[in-house]
Amino acid sequence: MENISMYWDSIHQVEDYSWGGLEDTFSSYYDSSSPDRPQSATAPKNIVSERNRRKKLNDRLYALRAVVPNISKMDKASIIKDAIDYIQVLHDEERAIQAELNELESRKLGINDLDLSPMGSSKKKRVDSSGSMVYPIEIQELNMSYVGEKTVLVSLKCSKRRDTIVKLCEVFESLKLNIVSSNISSFSERLFNTMFIQGEEEEMDTLKMKIETAIKVFNDPQMPFTM
Amino acid sequence: MENISMYWDSIHQVEDYSWGGLEDTFSSYYDSSSPDRPQSATAPKNIVSERNRRKKLNDRLYALRAVVPNISKMDKASIIKDAIDYIQVLHDEERAIQAELNELESRKLGINDLDLSPMGSSKKKRVDSSGSMVYPIEIQELNMSYVGEKTVLVSLKCSKRRDTIVKLCEVFESLKLNIVSSNISSFSERLFNTMFIQGEEEEMDTLKMKIETAIKVFNDPQMPFTM
DNA sequence: CCTCACACGTGACGC
DNA sequence: TGCGTCACGTGTGAG
Numbered sequence: 001m002e003n004i005s006m007y008w009d010s011i012h013q014v015e016d017y018s019w020g021g022l023e024d025t026f027s028s029y030y031d032s033s034s035p036d037r038p039q040s041a042t043a044p045k046n047i048v049s050e051r052n053r054r055k056k057l058n059d060r061l062y063a064l065r066a067v068v069p070n071i072s073k074m075d076k077a078s079i080i081k082d083a084i085d086y087i088q089v090l091h092d093e094e095r096a097i098q099a100e101l102n103e104l105e106s107r108k109l110g111i112n113d114l115d116l117s118p119m120g121s122s123k124k125k126r127v128d129s130s131g132s133m134v135y136p137i138e139i140q141e142l143n144m145s146y147v148g149e150k151t152v153l154v155s156l157k158c159s160k161r162r163d164t165i166v167k168l169c170e171v172f173e174s175l176k177l178n179i180v181s182s183n184i185s186s187f188s189e190r191l192f193n194t195m196f197i198q199g200e201e202e203e204m205d206t207l208k209m210k211i212e213t214a215i216k217v218f219n220d221p222q223m224p225f226t227m
Numbered sequence: 228m229e230n231i232s233m234y235w236d237s238i239h240q241v242e243d244y245s246w247g248g249l250e251d252t253f254s255s256y257y258d259s260s261s262p263d264r265p266q267s268a269t270a271p272k273n274i275v276s277e278r279n280r281r282k283k284l285n286d287r288l289y290a291l292r293a294v295v296p297n298i299s300k301m302d303k304a305s306i307i308k309d310a311i312d313y314i315q316v317l318h319d320e321e322r323a324i325q326a327e328l329n330e331l332e333s334r335k336l337g338i339n340d341l342d343l344s345p346m347g348s349s350k351k352k353r354v355d356s357s358g359s360m361v362y363p364i365e366i367q368e369l370n371m372s373y374v375g376e377k378t379v380l381v382s383l384k385c386s387k388r389r390d391t392i393v394k395l396c397e398v399f400e401s402l403k404l405n406i407v408s409s410n411i412s413s414f415s416e417r418l419f420n421t422m423f424i425q426g427e428e429e430e431m432d433t434l435k436m437k438i439e440t441a442i443k444v445f446n447d448p449q450m451p452f453t454m
Numbered sequence: 455c456c457t458c459a460c461a462c463g464t465g466a467c468g469c
Numbered sequence: 470t471g472c473g474t475c476a477c478g479t480g481t482g483a484g
Contacts, residue, residue, distance in 0.1 A: 045471090045472090046463085046464080046465095046472090047462085047463065047464085049472075049473075050462085050463075050464085050473090050474090050475095051461090051462080051463090053304075053473075053474070053475095054461070054462085056304055057303060057304045057307070058461095060304050060307040060308055060311070061307060063307075063311055064307050064310060064311050064314075067311055067314045067315060067318075068314065075458095075459075076284060076459075076460080077280075077283055077284045077287050077459095080284070080287040080288060080290075080291050080307075081287055081290075083291060083310055083314070084287070084290050084291050084294055086314065087291075087294045087295065087310070087313065087314060087317065088294060090314070090317040090318075090321065091294075091317075093321060094317065094320060094321055094324060095393065097321065097324050097325065097328060098324065099397045100328060101324065101327065101328050102397075165396045165406060165409075166393060166396040166397050169392045169393045169396050170393055178413070179392060179411065179413060180412075180413050181410075181411065181412050181413065182392075182409070182410070182411040182412075183408075183409070183410050183411075184406065184408065184409040184410075184411075184422075185407075185408045185409075186405070186406060186407050186408065195411075272456095272457095273457095273478085273479080274477085274478060274479090276457080276458080277458095277459090277460095277477085277478075277479090278476090278477080278478090280458080280459070280460095281476070281477085285476095302473095302474075303474075303475080304474095456484105457483105457484085458482105458483085458484085459481105459482095459483090459484105460480105460481085460482090460483105461479105461480095461481090462478105462479085462480080462481100463477105463478095463479090464476105464477085464478090464479105465475105465476095465477085466474105466475085466476090466477100467473105467474090467475085468472100468473090468474090468475105469471105469472085469473085469474105
């Protein structure tokens, strides 16, 4: 893990040291050997500005990695991907907490005294290292078939818990996917869901991976995801 | 603003079109003019892979921009910066809401002080963490018919917003109602939902009122609920 | 050997 | 005009 963390830090430092380190090796490369050409003096201007631009972008990426926990791969694209997933996780957590807050407030208004939950007032919520809540879904089957370039038919079977339907909806809404039609059936503690989903054309190829990742995120990250 | 959004989308398409568009201009650049060199055939391998890598990274960045609201500049580095700031905002928001929730829960154990005035409710925030509006559900039709002493058929028509489905699910799950079967169709910004709901026998007579009240709670308490 | 991820210099385009 | 941003092809090093 440590060696992984040094994986592109070492590369990153190459660019840092290019400020005054390795760059000196090639410093004579842009020496104005021909002073008649004004470009030979202006050329390093573009180079060094471009170099700083790249450095700034990398530093931004480095900072982004810092605020995102559980970064699996130090890969440049994976950092962005993890950041996206993490933002969506935060979105859904906030929404879940807001829902719980609304529930509590509605109870204050005296709407429903039907608190049948045996555990008491607070839901049994699992808290991971970052303090975020985790509700496992337990997907038992997940099938996907493309019925068009922008439409896909998703059918899944999962265990029915209290918030299963809400969480499933959150999964798809967090992916910015459009649920055209959905059919949900509940039978003997099982939940069967068949839905037509539409998305952007370029996302379709990675759609299954996204859904699996989203469901995985909504489950316990420590637990291995079994489908 | 729109022209800004097209700012590097147009540039982005340059890379897309380089697949088969402008690239044809330079397609002869890697033609094996000298067939004795095998590198002239293997060279595009590296090129196209690098091209795909760049495209993937850009798509990831594009997706990151999508989940982050209020992106001022479409600048590549600014997108990452806004994402970082947004994550920190979400962090603070979640912490604040958690505190509020804990306060409510602790208070709930003691005296049930019911807030009579809907206007002076403690939380009247209609904006979420991004500052974007949280839109109410806007129920346009709500019909209920009893098909049994414990089962009721609910069909409703409402406007389709981002979180409509999630909120609807939350409404029913908060009422501790059992959704036996649900059929959701989305058509032209309208959401049609037909579901069979089961509950305890003694709740059935007040079920409609409960659902209406729950939906009202999930909307803005300040706004009068129009059905 | 090959693949992957990266930094680099460079030309192009818009302000 | 320069300045900033970008995509591109290339070389390099790690796995």
